[in-house]
Amino acid sequence: MTIEREEYTSPVSASLNKRVSIRHFTGEAIPDEMLRAILNSARRTSTSSNMQAYSLVVVRNPETKKQLAVLAGNQKHIETSAVFIAICADIHRLEIAADMHGKTIAKNLENFLVSSVDAALLGQSVLAVAESFGLGGVMIGGMRNHPKEAAELLGFPKGVYIVFGMSLGFPDEAKRSPQKPRLPEELIIHYEQYDTSDPTEKLRQHDAELAEHYRSQGRGLDDAAWTGVIANRFSTIRRPEMRSVLEELGFNFD
Numbered sequence: 001m002t003i004e005r006e007e008y009t010s011p012v013s014a015s016l017n018k019r020v021s022i023r024h025f026t027g028e029a030i031p032d033e034m035l036r037a038i039l040n041s042a043r044r045t046s047t048s049s050n051m052q053a054y055s056l057v058v059v060r061n062p063e064t065k066k067q068l069a070v071l072a073g074n075q076k077h078i079e080t081s082a083v084f085i086a087i088c089a090d091i092h093r094l095e096i097a098a099d100m101h102g103k104t105i106a107k108n109l110e111n112f113l114v115s116s117v118d119a120a121l122l123g124q125s126v127l128a129v130a131e132s133f134g135l136g137g138v139m140i141g142g143m144r145n146h147p148k149e150a151a152e153l154l155g156f157p158k159g160v161y162i163v164f165g166m167s168l169g170f171p172d173e174a175k176r177s178p179q180k181p182r183l184p185e186e187l188i189i190h191y192e193q194y195d196t197s198d199p200t201e202k203l204r205q206h207d208a209e210l211a212e213h214y215r216s217q218g219r220g221l222d223d224a225a226w227t228g229v230i231a232n233r234f235s236t237i238r239r240p241e242m243r244s245v246l247e248e249l250g251f252n253f254d
């Protein structure tokens with residue numbers, strides 16, 4: 001029996017299939033119990049070696065959100081969201097656990113990666129569950145513009161850094177953007193072996209599709225809407241001080 005592709009839908013896939021990042025909110029508060037339900041579902045996410053090397057800091061205080069918005073490069077949606085959540089990699093708790101047994105955590109690139117991956121997976125679950133409840137939000141990588149200041153503002157102990165933030169709230173539907181086209185499926189999903197054939201033509205087509213999307217939004221990016229942005233943004237080192245700042249915050253990269 002062949003099953004039609006349309007039959008493969010579930011509440012999770014339906015919610016993901018219609019999602020976009022939300023940067024405009026109604027101003028309505030998120031009920032405490034709804035937020036706790038979201039965060040506790042997200043905490044069921046897989047975690048490397050059951051380490052749970054992450055923490056979430058929920059911020060509702062308008063003054064703190066204002067300061068966080070400035071740290072992230074004046075991202076207004078941090079202020080206007082109902083809640084800001086700092087998604088943090090956290091090896092501080094592991095150090096305490098080790099200390100309880102007279103040991104210290106051997107820190108290197110691996111536990112930096114493990115805690116960052118753990119935190120990212122948790123963060124994606126928070127957003128996915130929030131979206132399934134009809135909330136919207138956007139992740140805020142801009143929080144890594146000033147990781148030390150963010151750590152001070154939110155009172156992190158050593159061994160905690162903010163991987164990204166998240167603004168959550170009820171979406172202002174009048175300002176919901178249409179979905180941004182993704183790269184073609186065949187450039188992302190490979191079967192059995194990586195397909196190394198030249199993607200240039202498909203990237204050009206994607207440039208055109210994305211440029212059309214931006215034009216429909218009144219945003220006049222040039223025709224190289226994806227490749228041009230990647231080339232410009234990532235041809236210089238971004239956040240060159242990141243390694244030394246993270247070392248100050250208690251991580252190690254050996």
Ligand SMILES: Cc1cc2nc3c(=O)[nH]c(=O)nc-3n(C[C@H](O)[C@H](O)[C@H](O)COP(=O)(O)O)c2cc1C
Binds near residue numbers: 019020021072141164
């Ligand atoms: C780790 C991460 C960091 C992000 N940081 C920001 C940010 O600082 N500001 C922002 O407006 N959007 C941010 N975004 C949202 C992306 O720009 C957005 O997901 C992407 O453009 C695709 O759009 P979509 O989510 O609407 O499909 C971030 C997304 C991720 C996954």
